[in-house]
Amino acid sequence: MTIAQSVCLDEENKQYSGTGGVSKGNAHASFIPAFMDTETGQVELSRFSDGRIAPCHMLDGLPDSWITGRDLRGRVRNIKNTVVSGFVRLEQFFTREEAARFISNYS
8 A cells, every 4th residue: 555554544444334344343352453464474463653552553553664654743654565454363363354254253
């Protein structure tokens, strides 16, 4: 993704609104917001810039090697196009689509 990532995250949240593809729809099933670099397979939990785990997708806590651009205040504006947002549950990464499908079948 080469445009401002916060915009992409907003679009993803709208796309998956009301499903298990957003934190609000899957937190009850122990999903934790995360990101994965599809190039390397590295998974990182979503974190605030100070390192605390975030309850939603936050770009400012991503590894520096994933960041391709910052604004004048130092906030992340762009990340590698191989990084996707998703969730971790029981140490397994789920894309938003996979999490939505999991929750729709969750009983």
